[in-house]
Structures are given as structure tokens and as C-alpha cells.
Amino acid sequence: MDSDNVRHMDTKTLSRKRPRAAVAILPQDPLESEVEDLSDSEDDDLEYIPKPGDLEDESPSKLTTGDASPYPKTAESPKRKKRKSRNTGSAINTNSGEIEDFLSMLLYMGVFEFPTFVDYWHSDSRFPPVADAMSVRRFQSLRSFLHFNDNMQNNHSPDRFYKIRPLFNMLRQQCLLIQPTNRQSIAEVMVAYKGTKAGNLHHYKSNQHDKFGFRLFCRGSSKGIIHDLLLYQGDTTFLNSGLDEDEQNPLLGTKVVTTLCTSIAEPEATVVFCDNYLISLDLVKSLQARLGVRCIGTVRANCTGGATAMDDKDLAKLGRGAYDYCSQEGVIAVRWLDKKSVSILSNACGIEPLGYVRRFCRETHQKIDITCPSVMSAYIQAKEGIDLSDMLVRLYKTPMKARRWYLPLFGYILDLCIANGWLMYKRDCNLLKEKPVHLKRFRLSVAGTLKVVNKLPARVGQPSVPPNPQKTPKRLHNPRALQPTTDVRYDCLGHWPIFGEQRGRCNLCVKGVSRWKCSKCGDGKLFLCLNNKQQCFVCYHQK
Structure with a gap:
């Protein structure tokens, strides 16, 4: 071959690699969920179904190679679009027993946290309770195909949480079956999520432990057991709440408290405690008039209904622990001075009997007892329930960091079930005067039970040497049936x-x-x- 011809030859013709074809892909549908890969690379969307017009658009004239571009020459270059996934062509072929093993592995991962999922199967850091349940490929496949609703049956529903709604309704029905106490508290809870796939369903709250995430409103007992939940999704939150038109108050707190109080089994014997973000004077009156529920809660200065009480300067002259009150139409408004003044509304409890709470004094550097009205003492004790539940959920969190926005909600549901179950178990142990186990041991016990619930344990005393295949094994006259664990057998x-x-x-x-x-x-x-x-x-x- 002539050297001059080689010098002027295009270098692309000497390469063995085929030039990439620039394919025009349809923009991503925001309603479709993305399947996350456990590796660092971007995965494909398994929910993508090609439309009849998609294949016609990808004609050979539009699939060009080299320096040619399928896009028209404009001032702005087109944005890079994510490619859709390819159908695997095979079914997942799972069953209830394998899903129970999958949940058991997630419970173990919440207690023993590794940097990545693959570390549970790696030879240097292998964790047998997880690695022996199933292979890492099978775990990744189940996690990728994990869905809770059929996207094809959406029918443009206004419910923006339709992907997690069936599982959420199942949890709510089970929580409503728990026997409630006569002291219920309502507060806001944040489920941590820092992604961008959820749109404006993901909020920011500066006064919460998890500042970025989904907003939930929970109703629970003073012991921390959650009895009802409400997912906040903006204007469509109360579409199916059952509120009448005259009950559609423009205030968010009024609608939230009214919706969660409608599911109380015995409203006349129940007292609801709320914080200043939810309560107002109109809410206290309407709850007792329509549902028979009495209410106690701290209130902001512009929601007291014009109640007159001593201002902060006059209370500061009386010293720490001073209080003032006024009543109107069966509702009492109390202003109490702690480090700063606190206002509270109540139609269930009054001032007396006066109690004492211990506070730290900066002057003496010791804890002292200060006077506290009875309504304030009841509020402090009852409001600890939601905080206790939130702390228990965050103590051992199921690892659900994913690009699909509803998987963190699934992890929260799983952790909330464990927290509720442990609190009920602890309540029963106190009645039987038995010592309860720690939450970690309780979670591991549930994980171990899920792992063996549909399986028979191995026989005790099996020989370590493999049997000779040529030798016929002896037949036992009365073979003993394999026994499941006690928790499984007597459930x-x-x-x-x-x-x-x-x-x-x-x-x-x-x-x-x-x-x-x-x-x-x-x-x-x-x-x-x-x-x-x-x-x-x-x-x-x-x-």
C-alpha cells in the first residue's frame, strides 16, 4: 500500500469500533417510576412500554452516525435525555416465602448497617443471616422490581401517592385495630428524602430532625403507639377525607386534626393534644360540638380568639412559674412563664391542682422546682408519644436510599410496624410483670421468625462427613417430624x-x-x- 494513501486516509475507517448511533428518545414520563441499580451506573426503567408511534419515529433516516446530528440546528443544543430500559423477557417468579425472606433481610440491614448492599455478600465482610437467605443478584432483582400498585391502573388519579397508597392503607387499617387510650396526640412527622424525583411532594422543615422529606401527620397515644396517619400532598390531601363542605376550613391545622379525629372509636372519652401549628380557638369549639372530642394544645398569639391575659413583661416581674388565665364559653386560655411565656387552650382540664416541674436555674447552676398548672403538666406528658415513636423509628432505619421516591416511605412503614409492635409487646410485659427485651433484640427476633416461618429447621446432629452415594441409607422406623420454632408454631x-x-x-x-x-x-x-x-x-x- 502506498504511504501517501495511508497518510491521507481517514482514521475512523481503521478503527474496529462501530460509531455510535444517536437515537432520539422520547422525554421521560414523570408518572413512571425509575428502577434504581445498586451499582453506580444509571439503570433503565422497567415500567416503559413502547407506544405504536415510538417505533415509527425511529426511522433509518433519523438514525445517523458520525458527526451528523438528528436534531435540527438551533441556537440551543437539546438536553441529554435518559434512555429507557429494555424488557428482560422473563418473569420474576417470586412467592410469599421469598418476599418474607426479603423483608427479613431488610430488617437485619436496619440493625447491621454496611456501606453498600454488596458488602453483605463480599468474602471480606460476609454477613451470614443476609447472605445465606438469597444471592445478591436475586436481592437486587427483587428490590428493582418492588412495586406496590399497578401503574397501568392509575387512570390519572388525583392521588399523588398512588404508588404507595395500597401499602399505606393496609398499615392504617392495622393501626386502627389497636386499642387506643383516652389520651391522643397529633403531630407532624418527616420521612427523610433528599431526592428530586418526587417534585413538590418533598418539603423542607427547619424545626424537624429530618429537614428534607415527606410530611406525615400522625395520631398516637401517650405511650408512642401510632393509631392513624395522613400523608400530606397539598390541595388533594383531603379529597377523600369525608369532610363536609362546611367543615372545609381554610386552615390546614383544622382540616388535619378534624380528619384524624373522625377515626377515634370513643370520641366522648378522648382528649386530643396538639401543638401550636395545628390548634386554634375555632378548632377547640368545633371538635367538641361536632365530634365530642375535647382538645388541649399550645396556641399562637393570633389564634387565641382575642383572649386577654398578662403580657410577658408583667409575668417576668412575678418570676419563673407565674401564670395567668381567662375563660370563655367553656374554653380556658392560660399563659405560663417558663424560660419564655407559653399560651395554651383547653376545654378538658383547668389550672388546679397545681404541680411542679424541675428546671435548670442559671443563677444557682442547680435544678429547681417551679410552679406548673395542671393543664400544662398534662400537655407535657401527652406530647411525648409522637416524639417517642419518631425516635424509635429513626433508631434502626431500614436502608431504602433509592431514586424511586416511594421506597423511603416503604422503609418508614416497615420501621413503624416494628416500633408499634415493640411498644405493644412492652405494654403486655408490664401487665404480666415481665422484663421486655430491647428494641434491637425484638427486631432481630422478628427478622429471624420471618426467615423460618415457611421453612423447617435442619435436623440436629447431622454428620459432617458427606454420605457415601453407593451405600444405601438406613431407613428409620419412626422418623421424627421436623418442628418449627415456638414463635411460628403458636402464632x-x-x-x-x-x-x-x-x-x-x-x-x-x-x-x-x-x-x-x-x-x-x-x-x-x-x-x-x-x-x-x-x-x-x-x-x-x-x-
């Missing part, structure tokens, strides 16, 4: 007695013979469970 969910063909003996009555066995593990010799009671079906002896 009144699946292990129910059924009538069998073979007879078995009860452990308590040696002479008694029964044909009853367990419907799941098939055990007919041991003690069975009925209605959460261990009972023999021959002698009807209960343990």
Missing part, C-alpha cells in the same frame, strides 16, 4: 389440628392415643395448639 396462623390416619401419643397423657396432627408440620405425637392454647385432644389437658 395461630397456620399450625391447626387436622385428623390423620396414623395414631400418636401425647407428651402429657402417656396412656392417651390421638389421631390428630398438625396441618403444616404433620406432627401427631407432640402437643398441638388451638386458639393459642396448648391442649391435648385425648384428655383435653391444657398446659
Whole structure:
């Protein structure tokens, strides 16, 4: 070959790499969710369904190579668009048992936090409770395909939380079944999220622990158990709240408190505590008139309804712990001086009996007792419930950092279920005068139970040496049925007695013979469970 021809030859023709084709892609639909990859690279959208016009637009004339561009020459260059995902062509093929293993792994990850998900399977940092449940590829696949609603059934619903709404409604129905106390508090909770995929559903609150995230309004007891929740989404929050037209008050706090109070089982015997962001004089009167609910809460100066009381300068002259009050139409307004003055409205409690609270004094550098009205003492004790629940949820958080905005809400729901379950367990232990376990041990116990709920444990005493395949194994005359754990067997969910063909003996009555066995593990010799009671079906002896 001539050297002059090689010198003037285009270098692109000597390269083995094929030039990239610039393909015009449709802009991303904001309603579609994105599937995040656990690696650093951007993933594809598995919810993308090509439209009939999409394939026609990608004609060969528009797919150019080299320096040619499919876009018209304009003053501004087009924005770089994200590419859509390709369909995998295979089903996920999961079941309820695998989803329980997946939830168990998430609960373990909330206690033992690693920098990345892959570290749980890496040889240098392998964590057996997670790595033995399933492979990292299967975990990534389940997490990528995790959805809670069908996007094709949206039908342009005004509900902006439709992606997480079925799971949220399920949680709310279970929370409403918990027996409430007569002291309920309503407050705002933030679910941490710093992404940009949620649009204006993601808010900023400077006075919260998690300043960026989703806004929720919760109603809970003074012990921290959450009984009702409300997702805030702007103007469409109260579309299906059941409020009448005359109840549609323009104030956000009035609508929030009224909506959460409609689900109270015994409103006449319930007192609701709110902070100054939600309460007003009109709200206190309307709750008692329409629902029969009494209310106590701190109030701002412009929401007292014109109540006259001593100003801050006059209270400061009387010293710390001074108070003043006035009443009107069954509602009392109290102004109390702590470090600074606090105003409170109440139609359920008054001033007396006076109590004392301990505060730190800067002059003496010691804690002193100052006078406190009864209504203020009741408010301080009741408002600790929502703060306690929020602290327990943030103590062991499920790792759900993702580009899909609704996955942090799923992690919050999972953590809230654990917090509510632990508080109910702690309440029952106090009634039985037993010492409860720590929240961490309780969460690990739930994770371990989910891991073995549909599986039989391995036999104890298996030989470490692998058996000889040429040797025929000995057949046991009476092979022992594998037993599940006690928490799984006596949870009144699946292990129910059924009538069998073979007879078995009860452990308590040696002479008694029964044909009853367990419907799941098939055990007919041991003690069975009925209605959460261990009972023999021959002698009807209960343990």
C-alpha cells in the first residue's frame, strides 16, 4: 500500500469500533417510576412500554452516525435525555416465602448497617443471616422490581401517592385495630428524602430532625403507639377525607386534626393534644360540638380568639412559674412563664391542682422546682408519644436510599410496624410483670421468625462427613417430624389440628392415643395448639 494513501486516509475507517448511533428518545414520563441499580451506573426503567408511534419515529433516516446530528440546528443544543430500559423477557417468579425472606433481610440491614448492599455478600465482610437467605443478584432483582400498585391502573388519579397508597392503607387499617387510650396526640412527622424525583411532594422543615422529606401527620397515644396517619400532598390531601363542605376550613391545622379525629372509636372519652401549628380557638369549639372530642394544645398569639391575659413583661416581674388565665364559653386560655411565656387552650382540664416541674436555674447552676398548672403538666406528658415513636423509628432505619421516591416511605412503614409492635409487646410485659427485651433484640427476633416461618429447621446432629452415594441409607422406623420454632408454631396462623390416619401419643397423657396432627408440620405425637392454647385432644389437658 502506498504511504501517501495511508497518510491521507481517514482514521475512523481503521478503527474496529462501530460509531455510535444517536437515537432520539422520547422525554421521560414523570408518572413512571425509575428502577434504581445498586451499582453506580444509571439503570433503565422497567415500567416503559413502547407506544405504536415510538417505533415509527425511529426511522433509518433519523438514525445517523458520525458527526451528523438528528436534531435540527438551533441556537440551543437539546438536553441529554435518559434512555429507557429494555424488557428482560422473563418473569420474576417470586412467592410469599421469598418476599418474607426479603423483608427479613431488610430488617437485619436496619440493625447491621454496611456501606453498600454488596458488602453483605463480599468474602471480606460476609454477613451470614443476609447472605445465606438469597444471592445478591436475586436481592437486587427483587428490590428493582418492588412495586406496590399497578401503574397501568392509575387512570390519572388525583392521588399523588398512588404508588404507595395500597401499602399505606393496609398499615392504617392495622393501626386502627389497636386499642387506643383516652389520651391522643397529633403531630407532624418527616420521612427523610433528599431526592428530586418526587417534585413538590418533598418539603423542607427547619424545626424537624429530618429537614428534607415527606410530611406525615400522625395520631398516637401517650405511650408512642401510632393509631392513624395522613400523608400530606397539598390541595388533594383531603379529597377523600369525608369532610363536609362546611367543615372545609381554610386552615390546614383544622382540616388535619378534624380528619384524624373522625377515626377515634370513643370520641366522648378522648382528649386530643396538639401543638401550636395545628390548634386554634375555632378548632377547640368545633371538635367538641361536632365530634365530642375535647382538645388541649399550645396556641399562637393570633389564634387565641382575642383572649386577654398578662403580657410577658408583667409575668417576668412575678418570676419563673407565674401564670395567668381567662375563660370563655367553656374554653380556658392560660399563659405560663417558663424560660419564655407559653399560651395554651383547653376545654378538658383547668389550672388546679397545681404541680411542679424541675428546671435548670442559671443563677444557682442547680435544678429547681417551679410552679406548673395542671393543664400544662398534662400537655407535657401527652406530647411525648409522637416524639417517642419518631425516635424509635429513626433508631434502626431500614436502608431504602433509592431514586424511586416511594421506597423511603416503604422503609418508614416497615420501621413503624416494628416500633408499634415493640411498644405493644412492652405494654403486655408490664401487665404480666415481665422484663421486655430491647428494641434491637425484638427486631432481630422478628427478622429471624420471618426467615423460618415457611421453612423447617435442619435436623440436629447431622454428620459432617458427606454420605457415601453407593451405600444405601438406613431407613428409620419412626422418623421424627421436623418442628418449627415456638414463635411460628403458636402464632395461630397456620399450625391447626387436622385428623390423620396414623395414631400418636401425647407428651402429657402417656396412656392417651390421638389421631390428630398438625396441618403444616404433620406432627401427631407432640402437643398441638388451638386458639393459642396448648391442649391435648385425648384428655383435653391444657398446659
